[in-house]
Amino acid sequence: MADALLNPLSLTLSVQTSEAFAAPAMSLADRASRALESGVWGAVMYIVIGLVAVLTAVSVLGLVMSYIERKVAGHFQCRLGPMRVGPHGVLQSLADGIKLLFKEGIEPGDGDKVIFIGAPIFSITATILLLAIVPLAPGIQVVDMNVGVVYIAAVSGLGVMGILMGGWSSNNKWSLLGAMRAGAQMISYEVSLTIALLVVVLFSGTLKVSEIIESQQQGWWIWRGHGVAIVAFCLYVIASTAELNRTPFDLPEGESELTGGYHTEYSGLRFSFFFLAEFANLFVFSALAVTFFFGGWLPFHVGNYEGFNSVMDLLPPVISPIFWFGSKCATLIFILMWFRWTFPRLRMDQLMRLEWKVLLPIGFANLILAATVVLSGLYFFPSAT
């Protein structure tokens, strides 16, 4: 096997075999770590494939999600959304993308040019790094490190840097206000986000993302962990909405207040980088919620009830993960969009109060409760893990 990995071609071929689906233990990531040990070319090839895959994913996600968002918004608002470009406007985001490519990239005269140009790249890098750890199907995951949850917490905090840089370097007081709001908001809500994820870490007993999914073979944590997991999930949804800067937490943009917040001065492709990052993040945070609370690509299982489980397993092994992961993820994304097109925006002080006086105490209490539940085995099917 090690010899085979020396040849980059064999690596690409082996990804396509059913072996990857059959044995999750031999995931892409494992292959990569082996490749690192056994040869440089395998590792380089792997990095290239991974990067290309993630970059493609970011741009495709940006296109698809912005189309979906506009359609959903349209139907929420008694109108149709994009209808002109292509059937039902499916090519609208493509047309917008081409338009953005041709727009002039304006730089503020007195702005800090280096930081100004770097900010959108920083923002999208954080998204790419985060997307790398999202498990899409058994073995389809770019990196699967043993401290995955810590990685998620660390990298998701990186996105705020891009926003802060963008607001600071724009030489615009409104932008600066937006950036400062973003900084305060994202750093605060990161705490709740991590605490919510820690509950699942306690349940599954591992920090590795793929193992967290494997631990849900008997049932998803959202119902096996009953009350505690549901509270954690609610905390996660609220905190991730704030992380994503979406309504009701869209203060950094705050269109009616700050005329666009941190990206007021951005145009053309640089603006679209922020835009892409935002939409890709929407997918990433939904996918992570699915991974942690809804069993990732796993079908709905109830403990050892073989009859019920076998009905759920009826889908063929290639379609099953796509169906389950896709439908769960789409539902969550829809809920987040529902939020955005229903709620008004909170005020800054209310936002901070909500986090530090409401969510955080609940989060800590919930974490302690979760530890008690796990220690005493009070959740469903404790023997399974």
Place this chain on the structure above:
Amino acid sequence: MTVEVSSLKELVEQASGDDRSPDTQEYFVNMGPQHPSTHGVLRLVLKLDGERVLRCIPVLGYIHRSIEKISEHMNYMNCVHLTDRMDYLSSIMNNWAVSKAVEEAAGIEVNSRIQYIRTIFAELERIQSHQLWWGVLGMDLGAFTPFLYGIRDREVLNDVMEETVGARLTMNYVLPGGLMADIHPNFVHRVKEFIKYFRPKLDEYDDLLTNNVIIQERLRNVGILSPQTAVQYGATGPVLRGSGVAFDLRKDHPYGVYDQADFEVPVGTIGDSWDRYWVRVEEMRQSLNIVEQLLDNIPPGDFLVKKLNSKIKIPEGRYYSQLETARGVLGVFIASDKKDEPYRLHYRSPNFNNLWCLEPMIKGDYIASLIGAMSSLDLVIPDIDR
């Protein structure tokens, strides 16, 4: 009482000066003339400490079209048409205000059919104005959807009015001595249909915004305008009534046929943004009641007692007349020198006075509250500058 007059430049220099220390500094920010929440070309100069508003200085004149001056070279029939462009959301009421002033000054008696139709149209327009305001308030507070809901229902009403009037925004319907045209044969029927359609929608409005916890948080105890301040600053309309002063020209000095309709004047309690919000939503219900009561009793008669484009001469003197538009008291002052053109025509527009209430109600609060409070004032900028 002393009045401090200082230019904007002096203020900015006072605030920043040569201070280069790393401590926090107060700073000035221009909100407008191009800003999504000023709904037009209003410019506010804000003095900020972080996000707190220390001063809020409105700067006017960006949409001044000298309507008053132009009117001095027009006869009284023509003056009316310019008033559509002042408060474009109460154009019929603006027309009516001038017509009322001219009719009172020249002693023209209009028949009761005209008065009925004018009153019904004024109330319908009040509803459509509040519909738009309701949607825009949602948008200012970050919820985009209410805007389209408001517009959706406003379209229905606009269609009804368009059938009679022929226009959707600058309606241009009321003239001194009557109306531009008689009501369309379908009008009564379609207004009844609209009332049936819109009453349940008002409950939907409540579901979407009124009962939303974030809206309550954003509006309650924000931008408190005490009744004393409101009266001092000359605020009128829902802004004044939101502060708990039950002053409504429709009730206190009835004109048109308001004395024949049974309606209530909603009044707020403490004068915060929420009270102003609630007063307007309630006003929509009351306006529906008024229209419903008057609709079946429109008497027969002519729709114009004077000849169209006839030259009306007003005896020498000064005349003042006022009525209640969707935003407050619109006063019309005419100084006449016996000609068929006014020597001076002045409008006391409600938005101008309401605008200045912004600073006392928002001092020391956040920018986000400023947006909410400004939205609750329901400003139409072309009416401020004229």
